[in-house]
Amino acid sequence: MSEHSRATIDDVAEKAGVSIATVSRVINKTGQVSEATTTRVWDAIAALDYSPHAAARGLASRRTNTIGLILQDISGEFFGPMLRGIEAGTREYGFDLLIHCTHKTENAEPRLSYPLSEHNSDGIIIFNESLAPHEIARLYRLQFPVVLLHRSPPAGLDIPYVGFENKLGARKLVDYLIDERGYRRIAFLSGPEGSEDSHWREKGYRESLAAHDIEIDPDLVVMGGFNEAQGLAAVGQLLTWGKPFEAIFAADDDSAIGALAGLKEAGLRVPEDVALVGFDDIRPSHYLTPPLTTVRAPIETAGREAVLQLINLIQTGKAEREILLPTELIIRRSCGALT
Amino acid sequence: MSEHSRATIDDVAEKAGVSIATVSRVINKTGQVSEATTTRVWDAIAALDYSPHAAARGLASRRTNTIGLILQDISGEFFGPMLRGIEAGTREYGFDLLIHCTHKTENAEPRLSYPLSEHNSDGIIIFNESLAPHEIARLYRLQFPVVLLHRSPPAGLDIPYVGFENKLGARKLVDYLIDERGYRRIAFLSGPEGSEDSHWREKGYRESLAAHDIEIDPDLVVMGGFNEAQGLAAVGQLLTWGKPFEAIFAADDDSAIGALAGLKEAGLRVPEDVALVGFDDIRPSHYLTPPLTTVRAPIETAGREAVLQLINLIQTGKAEREILLPTELIIRRSCGALT
């Protein structure tokens, strides 16, 4: 941490022979400054390797030009595309992006964990369950701009959110399985406890079964955990219970990949013995043997949309209350289709 | 941007009946404060929903507790694991992470693009070619803590960097292709112009051929661009030129995936007609048909290591000059192995 007096605005002002106000005007292009002065200031800036102190600007102007993103965990295939979308949005509007991962470590301090507070940023995007409801409520009370991504607002809070048409996507997928492929005993591999995405996908699954007069067998609904390992384990569990099933609908592709491994391990062929479908259409799904039938979720678009809404909120105070992005059925061989 | 006087430290001080210095002491646990007072202060903080203003703290304490990451682009399979590693490191040491994507848009302003400056963070990690050498030099001049990730320092600058043993990994891979599988005419799909990773992998390739007295055919070295589309195009080019080749070494798995598609399209079987290998071992590689032989690069570890070095640099002023992480040969079917 060797400090050596980085140049400040005062140094620049002195070198250019003007006041700091003028330097500020030149840098921010606010107010009018003669051309000659402008040039002198830029020259001084270059000569001194000057760069404004972000914290000082933020303090003085109460704007940070930064958007915060809160998430709990960087993992899975989901993350990359999502961040790409978010970054694209922030870049487009000239904002910076500050990412904060909330720790799973349980609270030690009385309070004030200020994860990424209402001061570091002009607004924040909250992904999933990364922030406790009471913290969200707090930001809401402060009237701080917030957009939720892939989670709906806690009861009573009128906060915009962006997500997928999960229920409809799942519904179409299971309808297809029943109507076109003729399966009736379809297992469901749920996501982790509390996941909204999983919740709605399961709802779509149940609705479809109900609409086809198929009774739901609770033993066919097991935890897939949105990850490969648990997806694999889930198949083991299904097999152990011995209830017959013709198809598996994994609530996300990661658990579907695990399930595929589990089925192969058990000597079952996909789709001849058991059909398999997932949700999300992450990259590997296309390359599996057999390629995975799934529902494409516009992950990147959702991220971008969240940013757009947030920036609207910051700049105009208004945003769409709810944006649910449509999904698309992707039919591949794993469900028994010829393709 | 509805403002409504968020609580400041003054409000807390008043409510708790103490001075702001005491509040500061309580929050930062610096200096001694009686238990009774501490409690009153925390209560006031809770009652007011107070959260300290990061910019103000930063200004006053000249510490940001934030590590910056500069990259040019969020894309590919590479990005997720890398960020995971970086995040793990920053979290472990209690730092925040600020990500800045440099724009590809060419310079418009005289200077002072202050991308992520020496003020927003206590130190930064520069990925790849995301920052121009003269900007790196500038930070170096300022003695600002910097660690380079997957790029070596510009000439003359003594900046720590973290990368892979690219040359050795490529060398072992090509040696294996020649010694164990008996191929001699091996094509190389390079990465984009200026990529150091690609540069060293190509070097390893050339060394291996030279060591086996195999002449290098310039027509067998084509641009794979580190992405699927260009990988596919590269195969087309190879085929058009008509020079025979028994194997393709793609400088990364993404281009290998493209190459695989290209070969299939041309009616060539892998590995029977042409063997194929990649580099990185990204997730889909395992699921390809046939599974891809490749070199596993510890992407996540590299990210984490970069953070550790940076924090060392920040806290002690010292860090390893160069860390090259070892790679591991992953043999799968695409190279003609039985597995």
Place this chain on the structure above:
DNA sequence: CTAAGCTATGTAAGCGCTTACATTTTGTTG
């Protein structure tokens, strides 16, 4: 009982900017 030594707290000077307001130049017009 007093000086020394803690502990607990307060005072106030910035940190490096932005910005409202004041002041000085320069240009325009009748």
Place this chain on the structure above:
DNA sequence: CAACAAAATGTAAGCGCTTACATAGCTTAG
């Protein structure tokens, strides 16, 4: 060329914190 508007620049008051330094109480030893 006086009179006034517009342009160019300067002055200074904070923004919300941290932190050296100063100041009160209390102990405790002498």
